[in-house]
Amino acid sequence: MILNVFRPIIPKLVGALATAFLLAMAITWALFSYFAADESKDLMKRELDDVAGQIEEAVNARLIHAAMEARERLTEMSDHSVEALRGLADDLRVDEVCVADERGVFIASSSAEDIGHDCHNLNAQAAEFLCLLNDVDEYAQSLQPSAIVGEDRKYVGVWRPEGGFVQVGCREATVRRLAQSSLTGLTHFRHIDGAGSVVIAKDAGEVLSSALETRSEGSVLQMPGDDHHVLKRRIEGFPVYAFLQKSVGARRRNFMLAVSAALMIVVLAFAALFVGTVIARFVSAQIEKRLAGDLELAKSIQLSALPSVFPPYPEELRMDIFARMDTAREVGGDFYDFYHVGRDRFAVLIADVSGKGVPAALFMMRAKAILKSCMTSITSFEEAIAEANTRLAEANSANVFVTSWIGVIDFNAGRLEYVNCGHNPPCLRRANGFVECLSKVCGPALGVFDKVPYRKQEIALEPQDLLYLYTDGVTEAINREEEMFGLNRLTPIVAAGHTPEGLCDAVKKEVDAFAGEIEQFDDITQIAFRYRGAPEKRERTFKANAEALGDVTAFVEDALALTQCPDDTRARLLIAVDEITSNIVHHSKSEDMTVVLERAEMPPVVRLTFIDAGTKWNPLQHRDPDTSLGAEEREIGGLGLLMVKKLMDGVRYEWRDGHNVLSLRKNLPWNIQG
């Protein structure tokens, strides 16, 4: 049920989840790609920083060595002229050699313009070397633009034991030439992130040192393609490259992406499950609410389709009938029905549609209508059932069927004919108190196979015989021990001699007591029909004239004399006789009038029927006079009819075969037996 509600939105739901997932993955991918590249570059930078330190160290060592050599050679040289120092510089293959005294003033140099300058006020670059006048033995500057010569120079200095220091300066090319042999192989096995490499090159693009093999050294540097991150830095005049395959970062990114995808799937799945559960709970609550309302409505429609006013035919004295249906919580397919089929025949039926819920209720309405239409229009009982069955079997795509028991009572013959279509056989309580079960022989349930003949069975009825019809909701009611109510518990209640109404109520009460707190799971449907036999009946036709008034009263009085009718009941009846008779005599313009008096014993009832062939006039449609008016305004007209209606227990009018037929029913007290 819930799934059905969700089915249409499942594609949308999945679509939304997939979109959310892909979007999240795209953002994650972009972020991770950025982070991966950033991390790769960071690694390369750190590697380069490391290599830069090593290069500087190597280059400084090489130049310091040259400065120390110059210091040694200067102590041996007596000539510290410009030319001599230039010669020394050439010898040492450096570009400049200068000597400063203990005050920091250049006293000798390979270039004449330096001499006499004081490092204290020459420039910041020169001032750095003043540390050599104190405790520092050697000092190296990195390659940097020289303020004096206007190009990049690298200067190193060493202290002189006789005071001052010796400084050596090199151009970039010179630095390279001097230091390149120290750098060969410096970056062997230096891999970045396990895959990249650092390459130190000469200016011409020749490889000085790479991570890979010594073999590649001396070869021309091959710049990698776009699939590598490349970082270049110039350190002490040497171009240094860091290479790292982008795929390394990508591989890490992909791994992270896979992990986060898995996590996201788990999270989304849980979120979907949670939201789904919440929605399902909400929706199912809504559906249940609506469904409960619909079912309640279906149940009330179904119930209202069943005859529920008792007695249903107050003027029918030949029988006594009561039915009740106690529905289970879920709407079921039980039903009952009864109606006259012709003047002296009466049909009673009970049925149970297979299944429950609205489909069963709908099929029940159809089955009830079809049965009634067939029973009342087809004279042969068996043919009527066969026709109803065929009509139910056709267009029965849902394969619903109806178990049913249908009986027809012939009042005059005192005979019950019945057809059982797969239903529980009813009980028959005989007038002498014995209870028997009617024959179990039955045909198939209605609506199963079309064109099946149904056989009727017959049994004679005596006055006071009681027929009790029920559905399996009675016998299959269970108690806490899972026992069924069963026929053994039912039969004694039927035998107990209740009236039809009393019997149905007693059975329901017993079933309820038996079931205890176990909820009723099936409809409990019962009909009790008591055959009263042909009633005592007197009938006389009178001339509709003034004498009739006394004659009719005498006739009724005479008939009532035999019944030990109590005085006030007789008075009521006689008032009614007076009112109706005078009405017919004065207003109907009929020549004759017939009065029929019938009485039955169980329950004691008198029925008076007035038949005249006069003007068609329904007294029940006559408006009652206003009984609240004062004496001056009161008219006497219509008062008689009002009194009749109030004095009798039932009044019924019919226009039958050109006659006004007015029936009055008066119940007699129970303790009076005729």
Add this chain to the structure above:
Amino acid sequence: MEIKKTKDGSSLKLTVSGRLDTLTAPQLESSLQLEGVTELVFDLTDLEYVSSAGLRVFLGAQKKMMLQGNMELVGVKPIVREVLDMTGFSAFFTIK
């Protein structure tokens, strides 16, 4: 139906027994001479029942007596009382 008339000056007492219906009501109506009567009493102790025809006579008498005096119903049996109640007549009859 039998009617017994007792006249005492301006008061008239009618004792009605039996049935007051379409057949007998004209008889009661004709025995109602109300000239000069200021107190009219119907003794209904032995009245079996009354139909609308009888009520009509009572109503006529009541209308007259409202102009010239009082009218009373005495000895009303339950069934008669019931008829008077259901028709609304007990509202303007003096019943004792």
